[in-house]
Amino acid sequence: MSTKWIRAIVLIVAIGCTGWAHSKLPLARPGDLDVEFVPSPRVASAASFGFKAILADFHWLKAVQAVGGDETVDAELARTLGKLIDVVTTLNPHVGHPYRFAAVWLTHDEELVREAIRLLERAVEYHPDDWRNYFYLGFDHFFYLAEYAEAAEALEIAMDLPGSPAYLPRLVARLKSEHADIDVAEVFLRELLRRTEDEEARARLQIALDEIEIEYKARLLDRARELYRERTGHDIRSVDDLVRPPDRVLARLPSPEPDGIPPSLSRGSVWQIDPDDGRIESSYLGSRYEVHYSDGDRKRLKVGREVGRTGESNQEAESVDG
Amino acid sequence: MNSLLRIRTLAANTFREAIRNKLLYTLLGFGIVMIAAGVLLASLSYVEVDEILQDMGMAAIRFFSAGIAIFVGIGLIHNEVDRRTIFTILSKPVSRTEFLIGKWAGLTFTVWLQLVLMALAFAAVSGLAGAPLGAGHAVAIALIGFELMLLVAIATFFSAFTTPMLAALFSVGIWMIGHLSRDLRALGEQSELESVSRATNLVFQWMPDFEVFNKTLEAVHGLAIPSSEVWMAIVYAVGYTVCTLLIGSMIFGRRDFK
Numbered sequence: 244m245s246t247k248w249i250r251a252i253v254l255i256v257a258i259g260c261t262g263w264a265h266s267k268l269p270l271a272r273p274g275d276l277d278v279e280f281v282p283s284p285r286v287a288s289a290a291s292f293g294f295k296a297i298l299a300d301f302h303w304l305k306a307v308q309a310v311g312g313d314e315t316v317d318a319e320l321a322r323t324l325g326k327l328i329d330v331v332t333t334l335n336p337h338v339g340h341p342y343r344f345a346a347v348w349l350t351h352d353e354e355l356v357r358e359a360i361r362l363l364e365r366a367v368e369y370h371p372d373d374w375r376n377y378f379y380l381g382f383d384h385f386f387y388l389a390e391y392a393e394a395a396e397a398l399e400i401a402m403d404l405p406g407s408p409a410y411l412p413r414l415v416a417r418l419k420s421e422h423a424d425i426d427v428a429e430v431f432l433r434e435l436l437r438r439t440e441d442e443e444a445r446a447r448l449q450i451a452l453d454e455i456e457i458e459y460k461a462r463l464l465d466r467a468r469e470l471y472r473e474r475t476g477h478d479i480r481s482v483d484d485l486v487r488p489p490d491r492v493l494a495r496l497p498s499p500e501p502d503g504i505p506p507s508l509s510r511g512s513v514w515q516i517d518p519d520d521g522r523i524e525s526s527y528l529g530s531r532y533e534v535h536y537s538d539g540d541r542k543r544l545k546v547g548r549e550v551g552r553t554g555e556s557n558q559e560a561e562s563v564d565g
Numbered sequence: 566m567n568s569l570l571r572i573r574t575l576a577a578n579t580f581r582e583a584i585r586n587k588l589l590y591t592l593l594g595f596g597i598v599m600i601a602a603g604v605l606l607a608s609l610s611y612v613e614v615d616e617i618l619q620d621m622g623m624a625a626i627r628f629f630s631a632g633i634a635i636f637v638g639i640g641l642i643h644n645e646v647d648r649r650t651i652f653t654i655l656s657k658p659v660s661r662t663e664f665l666i667g668k669w670a671g672l673t674f675t676v677w678l679q680l681v682l683m684a685l686a687f688a689a690v691s692g693l694a695g696a697p698l699g700a701g702h703a704v705a706i707a708l709i710g711f712e713l714m715l716l717v718a719i720a721t722f723f724s725a726f727t728t729p730m731l732a733a734l735f736s737v738g739i740w741m742i743g744h745l746s747r748d749l750r751a752l753g754e755q756s757e758l759e760s761v762s763r764a765t766n767l768v769f770q771w772m773p774d775f776e777v778f779n780k781t782l783e784a785v786h787g788l789a790i791p792s793s794e795v796w797m798a799i800v801y802a803v804g805y806t807v808c809t810l811l812i813g814s815m816i817f818g819r820r821d822f823k
Contacts, residue, residue, distance in 0.1 A: 285752075288748055289749075291744075293744030295782070296616075296620040296781050296782050297621060299620075300606070300613075300616075303610065304606070304609050304610055307609065337782055
């Protein structure tokens with residue numbers, strides 16, 4: 244056999260062996276740098292040797308691949324995502340979407356939401372004209388933490404920025420009514436109405452003011468109902484009981500509709516007792532003036548607040564012990 | 566024949582020699598491939614696609630240009646000594662300082678030329694992908710040119726008195742420290758030991774700060790690049806290059822080639 248043939252055979256065997264051995268080797272080994280490995284932002288910055296932008300992109304792509312894979316985003320993965328986005332936004336704080344990506348995924352517990360808020364605060368520092376970052380900041384405060392004052396503060400900035408949704412002023416007003424009082428929400432809306440020239444926007448603000456007017460009336464009825472209970476020892480069966488002799492506590496019921504609307508626009512609304520929560524409401528709105536959560540979200544917030552109180556009381560106990 | 570003319574002649578010869586170097590084309594080719602590969606990398610993300618594409622392109626330009634500046638620069642003088650051609654050159658009315666500056670100028674022109682080629686590739690890839698291009702990109706690439714000018718001076722400096730291997734090690738080390746010195750100083754400032762803080766500050770002050778030329782983020786995100794920062798970076802590059810070449814020529818002047 245000639246040398247040429249021997250060489251060819253050796254080459255083919257070598258290629259075959261190499262391919263076979265490679266196919267038998269595992270693709271991932273324990274201890275490989277996987278998505279769980281995230282360097283601290285400071286180390287990543289120092290190790291970038293001036294290539295911060297591309298290193299930030301690398302970590303961003305890791306984050307995208309992590310949520311795009313088969314794995315469910317549980318709290319542990321969300322924590323890793325938070326670390327990845329922290330690295331991304333430390334190396335390149337001028338990125339836009341990764342901040343909001345963090346806001347979307349870091350929602351499993353209060354610690355994660357606080358981390359998302361920290362990242363969003365960095366976002367508004369670098370993108371002060373982008374309403375979306377303020378919006379997510381406000382949303383995280385209000386939806387996950389029920390921190391209405393902080394939420395209203397962030398959304399109030401968002402609503403003045405170009406491109407922000409038209410419903411924001413009404414949401415801000417509701418948030419203000421939750422954390423302060425309805426008077427604050429009314430003053431806020433009246434001020435907005437005073438400086439708004441756009442007719443469509445004015446109409447939306449007027450609707451919000453109408454809602455507040457009806458809420459004022461509903462609260463008057465709440466107080467009357469309380470008085471009725473004190474006097475009679477039992478609750479009303481219908482709202483009309485408040486004006487029905489012999490136990491009436493009001494001379495007449497206020498209009499369940501805004502006073503300013505012309506009769507032609509009247510919907511024939513009535514006062515009614517909500518069968519679910521037993522509160523007095525106008526059929527004109529169908530609910531009370533407040534921030535609306537689903538039943539599940541209300542339960543989640545309640546649990547969160549109780550855990551928070553337990554944590555606070557634990558901290559107080561520790562400080563007293565100390 | 567005045568000094569400038571002699572330097573120009575040496576620079577032209579260095580340029581001719583450099584463009585015959587296969588390493589130059591290998592690195593240039595890799596650089597252009599990496600710029601184009603940005604399209605693939607960017608496709609992995611659903612947002613910030615243009616930014617990722619251009620980050621990759623700018624990183625490739627900076628990385629491969631630095632590679633060319635260092636690895637072509639380190640052999641400049643050694644090759645002349647190795648081939649004994651330096652004796653022929655220095656036997657003519659050419660000073661060792663002119664020789665060193667001529668070598669530096671020739672290689673600087675070479676790396677600037679390859680920088681233009683990579684910049685054209687970057688512009689073509691960005692244009693085809695629909696990523697925006699603006700004056701910020703031109704400024705950022707021009708500043709890379711000044712970074713390379715300084716890096717060539719450093720490679721020439723080490724090439725003047727050490728072997729290519731050591732010159733490569735030192736030049737790469739200086740380039741890395743030059744990109745690290747700001748972070749080192751920030752870390753040092755947080756140290757409880759005053760000596761650490763002083764040492765890192767010393768490194769920051771005396772080592773070249775290559776981050777002054779890094780305007781990638783600003784260019785890619787369309788942020789304003791203050792003209793004062795650009796001019797100061799140019800002054801810094803020229804000043805540091807002059808210092809490096811002067812010290813290099815002093816060492817080179819005392820070198821015994823026997």
